[in-house]
Amino acid sequence: MKTAFAFAAMLTAAPFLAPLAAGQAQAADTGAPLRFVLIPKTVHPWFDKANNGAQAAAAMITQTTGRKVEIEYRAPQTADVSSQNDIIERAIATHPDGLILDLLDEKGNRATMDEAVDEKIPMTVFDSLPPEGMDITAVGADFCEQGTMAAERLANLVGRKGEVAIMMGVPTAPNHTLRAECEKKVFAKYPDMKVVATGVDNDSIETAQKQASAIMQAHPDLVGWVECDASGPVGVGQAIRESGKTGKVKEVGLDNLNDMIQLIKEGVAESSASSRPEMQGYWAVVSAWQRAMGQKTPKYIDTGIDLLTAKSL
Template identity: 45%
Template sequence: MKRRILGAIVGCCLAFTFLVGCSNTGGKVETASANGEVGQAQSAQSGDSKDMTFVIVPKTVHAWFDQVNIGAKKQADMLSAQTGRKITIDYRAPENADVTEQNSTLEQAAATHPDGICLDPVDYEGSKAVIEEIEARGIPVILFDAPTPEGSNLTSVGNDFAEQATIAADKLAELIGEKGKVAVMQGAPSAPNHAERYKAHLEALKKYPNIEVIDGGIDNDSIETAKTQAAAVLAANPDLAGFLNCDAGGSGIAAAIEEAGKSGTVKFVAMDNLIEILDYVPNTIQATSSTMPQMQGEYAVLMMWQKANGMEIPKKIDTGIGYIDSSNIDEWKKIVSGK
């Protein structure tokens, strides 16, 4: 739970920036000038300014992004209560994890003249021109669940995706005795966070000479596709020892493992903390290395609010990594279900 403590520390720091603003200089947080951003924040809190709308554009329709939206709305409600301004979240999820479809969604969102747009890019390079055009119109853009693109001035909210994948790969290696055949399923290969996790999985597994890595398929952020792909991998590899994946499609892989009668035989370390994933822990999913989707939504909206009010904001907000297995699954089910 060390990363959860880190997340709480980050939260305290961000609460401070809510009052005084911050700037990113060499990783240090500095207070804004008394006549600059602070004045703008005080004006915003006075209730005299207009209501605001922030748009959330995920990769696609998915339960993980629904949790991000819940967090975004919680933050919006808190800001509304604190500032006296109505803060609205406009959630726009493309049907498919497709860059053309996402760009169309971005353009439609920009046409409504929102006060900020928060994006989880399917393919940053494929959306770069659209993002730049939106920013040129004076609409702030924040990324979530994605690394900060090299050379950009965009702020990203998320976690260390390579570290997350390494935690998962090392745990799986331990579970299978550092030997055997391991399948690694990709998410949406063009998505920067999925690509970073996939690369880190492969790099981590290189440390184990008796582990053979095989293609685990591509699910493109679809739980049903993950199930179909995993079923094919299991059928073609009856000696499979373990499974890893790069997105929140673990419930699909777990369902395939159960249907193949391989629960407990094929060890699976998944990604994320959706309740439908946690329901498979610890019998079919032995552990999961999790992002914090609600927290990502919360801080993405806070960053958009600050940027829209003229504050300088950090380049990166790290929401931490949660590790879940048999030792803490009951606690995490309570956290995720809100009970």
């Protein structure tokens, strides 16, 4: 046991006796490859699409300028702020030329982002807003506008009357709750519409399918669905198809996952309000690159929202 204590003491002391990190050369002015670390909220196909856009931007910059740009994609396994902060801190330890972040909660991420500022690592955020007072470019779409667009589309499809349901994503994710609030506001405008159920899918297709099936059993007069995350619409669509209510229960989804597009093509979902993840990843890298070059960048880059329908696909 003495050995264990001695080793524990040695381990405790060693890191703090270790020589300070040798100054990590910033690649910005040396012609060396530019390295950006992209950290999304969690592992999810939506972020893979954002990463595809980021890789496309890196290839474009490499081709245009002749200077290699590398994107390292490091996703937390769970959508949890402390897990994301751990990843961000570890990325800071590698001294990249820029961090590209999709923040889970700008206030909860603040302390870690301050560490990046202390280490003079420029940051760009996408699909989220930066903490107050930080000079950081935000790339993305308006979440409320996206939810409002979906809800208005559904209201018009069902003649602005009847029972509707909302599938929440993760109740603790600010963008999901914001979309839900804006969707509720739209339905509240129409006196003949009533939100009779709100499911919680925790960004899981399987959970969304189970919840949607149960809700449709409990509310046989349900006429339509809107959702708040990318997984929800896929699960709801599968539940509509399984219950044989295709066409009777309308769905307006969110985002452009392959499953969502398939549901629209099959006529299960009527449309989807998509927030263009590839474009967000692309412009986040362009912004990060400009920052690394010492250029000032805009406060906000709006990548807009697409309404995907069977015709537009």
